[in-house]
Amino acid sequence: MFFRKVALATLACASIAQAQNACNQKTTNIQSDGDVQKLASCSTVKGDIIVGEDVTQFQLAEVQGIEGDLVIEKATGLTSIDMPKVRFINGNFKLTGLTILNTLSAPQLGKVGSIEWVTLPALQSLTFTRTVTEADDVLISDTQLGSLEGLNLKTVGTFDINNNKQLRNVDLQLQNVTKALRIEFNKFGGKSVQVNLPNLETVQNATFRDAQSVSVPSLYRVDNSIAFVNNTFESLSLPNLTDVGESIAWVSNSKLTNISAPILEDVGGTFQIANNTKLTNVDGFPELKTVGGAVDMAGTFENATLSSLEDVRGGFNFQTTSKFDCAEFETLKDDQVIKGDDFVCAGDKDVAESKDGSTSTVGGKNGNGSGAAGLVVNGGLLVATFMAAVAFL
Ligand SMILES: *[C@@H]1O[C@H](CO)[C@@H](O)[C@H](O)[C@H]1NC(C)=O
Ligand SMILES: *[C@@H]1O[C@H](CO)[C@@H](O)[C@H](O)[C@H]1NC(C)=O
Ligand SMILES: *[C@@H]1O[C@H](CO)[C@@H](O)[C@H](O)[C@H]1NC(C)=O
Ligand SMILES: *[C@@H]1O[C@H](CO)[C@@H](O)[C@H](O)[C@H]1NC(C)=O
Ligand SMILES: *[C@@H]1O[C@H](CO)[C@@H](O)[C@H](O)[C@H]1NC(C)=O
Ligand SMILES: *[C@@H]1O[C@H](CO)[C@@H](O)[C@H](O)[C@H]1NC(C)=O
Numbered sequence: 048m049f050f051r052k053v054a055l056a057t058l059a060c061a062s063i064a065q066a067q068n069a070c071n072q073k074t075t076n077i078q079s080d081g082d083v084q085k086l087a088s089c090s091t092v093k094g095d096i097i098v099g100e101d102v103t104q105f106q107l108a109e110v111q112g113i114e115g116d117l118v119i120e121k122a123t124g125l126t127s128i129d130m131p132k133v134r135f136i137n138g139n140f141k142l143t144g145l146t147i148l149n150t151l152s153a154p155q156l157g158k159v160g161s162i163e164w165v166t167l168p169a170l171q172s173l174t175f176t177r178t179v180t181e182a183d184d185v186l187i188s189d190t191q192l193g194s195l196e197g198l199n200l201k202t203v204g205t206f207d208i209n210n211n212k213q214l215r216n217v218d219l220q221l222q223n224v225t226k227a228l229r230i231e232f233n234k235f236g237g238k239s240v241q242v243n244l245p246n247l248e249t250v251q252n253a254t255f256r257d258a259q260s261v262s263v264p265s266l267y268r269v270d271n272s273i274a275f276v277n278n279t280f281e282s283l284s285l286p287n288l289t290d291v292g293e294s295i296a297w298v299s300n301s302k303l304t305n306i307s308a309p310i311l312e313d314v315g316g317t318f319q320i321a322n323n324t325k326l327t328n329v330d331g332f333p334e335l336k337t338v339g340g341a342v343d344m345a346g347t348f349e350n351a352t353l354s355s356l357e358d359v360r361g362g363f364n365f366q367t368t369s370k371f372d373c374a375e376f377e378t379l380k381d382d383q384v385i386k387g388d389d390f391v392c393a394g395d396k397d398v399a400e401s402k403d404g405s406t407s408t409v410g411g412k413n414g415n416g417s418g419a420a421g422l423v424v425n426g427g428l429l430v431a432t433f434m435a436a437v438a439f440l
């Protein structure tokens with residue numbers, strides 16, 4: 048009797064120990080659906096969970112938190128991830144190449160170290176009833192998500208949302224982006240994304256590409272650079288923006304007719320407006336005083352004024368395919384407001400060329416676009432712009 052009890056107790060201890068042991072591993076490699084069970088009853092998983100290609104079901108019934116990473120890669124037979132009680136993942140929550148994953152349910156998840164979700168072509172929505180409010184970096188690429196509902200971060204390092212063909216709304220309460228904000232290539236069949244960031248105050252770098260609208264009413268400071276490329280909005284307003292550390296650029300926004308940044312005073316690097324073929328009138332910068340780099344404008348401008356300019360440390364390039372009276376800009380050169388040696392102001396051009404080589408053409412007047420490659424490549428725009436500023440000084 049006694050021995051039997053001891054034996055049972057030992058057995059019980061052993062299985063608890065084994066279970067705890069599974070929960071406390073530095074790294075748990077999950078190779079099969081059976082392996083998932085080893086973790087399912089842990090309350091907290093102390094280390095990383097790495098899930099292999101053959102797993103088809105991933106349910107962590109009792110787990111409330113993962114202190115390390117959760118990485119699931121190339122599990123092409125996996126349809127659902129179900130983590131009913133998980134409240135935090137302190138490490139990287141990485142999902143890549145999960146071709147039939149259609150359910151990502153983590154209703155209690157509030158805090159994630161970083162999110163990296165790439166190539167999830169069947170994922171159309173997130174089941175998050177609580178919203179994720181903390182994450183250092185977020186990358187969501189190549190999914191079928193229609194919205195980012197369930198993510199509600201205030202401060203984030205990098206926030207990169209690209210190539211999500213069904214994404215129609217990016218509506219977030221973001222306040223500060225301490226590294227880069229990139230919203231690019233989220234479009235399909237003439238439909239693209241509407242970006243609404245009502246509380247965004249500061250960003251280090253930002254690129255908006257292929258958006259149907261961008262609303263950033265509270266943005267007041269860009270530490271480095273901001274660029275708007277190939278968007279389809281007609282109007283863009285930056286009502287609260289006062290300073291940009293490096294460059295600001297609007298390039299190839301084919302429907303843009305109105306830009307305004309009524310209180311923008313300082314741009315540390317290049318101020319560029321290029322190849323926005325419908326933008327005939329530029330008068331939305333009444334307070335712009337200082338440009339630390341070059342002013343670079345190429346397009347179809349009929350009227351353009353930068354009436355408060357006091358100091359341009361780089362050169363000045365203004366080219367338009369329309370008739371244009373250069374008197375205002377020539378005065379700026381004569382008065383040495385423009386300090387760089389390069390000065391161009393030319394109207395009636397066949398091809399209006401910007402300094403980084405990207406050309407702006409209208410109607411039948413076609414440039415060969417040799418400079419465009421620099422703009423199309425990821426991140427190429429900012430580099431090209433920055434190089435243009437240096438070359439131009
Ligand atoms: C965002 O940045 C501003 C200025 O640095 C700061 O006042 C504000 O508290 C920050 N917001 C958050 C949520 O960190
Ligand atoms: C921000 O842009 C600058 C160039 O303007 C670049 O040097 C820097 O690496 C970028 N930072 C991030 C986090 O992308
Ligand atoms: C504009 O920016 C200032 C800080 O410079 C801030 O106090 C104000 O609330 C902002 N306005 C809007 C509409 O966000
Ligand atoms: C100019 O913008 C148009 C879109 O309006 C685009 O198709 C073309 O490639 C752009 N050209 C260059 C040189 O960037
Ligand atoms: C351009 O946009 C600004 C801000 O939205 C607006 O105040 C202004 O009236 C617009 N200009 C034209 C010509 O539509
Ligand atoms: C440009 O300015 C002239 C003279 O101020 C004005 O007659 C014309 O309508 C303006 N053109 C545009 C496109 O605003």
Ligand SMILES: *[C@@H]1O[C@H](CO)[C@@H](O)[C@H](O)[C@H]1NC(C)=O
Pocket residue numbers: 415416417
């Ligand atoms: C494009 O323009 C550049 C500079 O004018 C020229 O050297 C090049 O040969 C042109 N390429 C084509 C394909 O027309």
Ligand SMILES: *[C@@H]1O[C@H](CO)[C@@H](O)[C@H](O)[C@H]1NC(C)=O
Pocket residue numbers: 276277299419422423
């Ligand atoms: C703009 O989009 C068009 C059509 O998708 C593409 O061909 C072109 O290369 C893009 N241009 C830039 C500067 O990204």
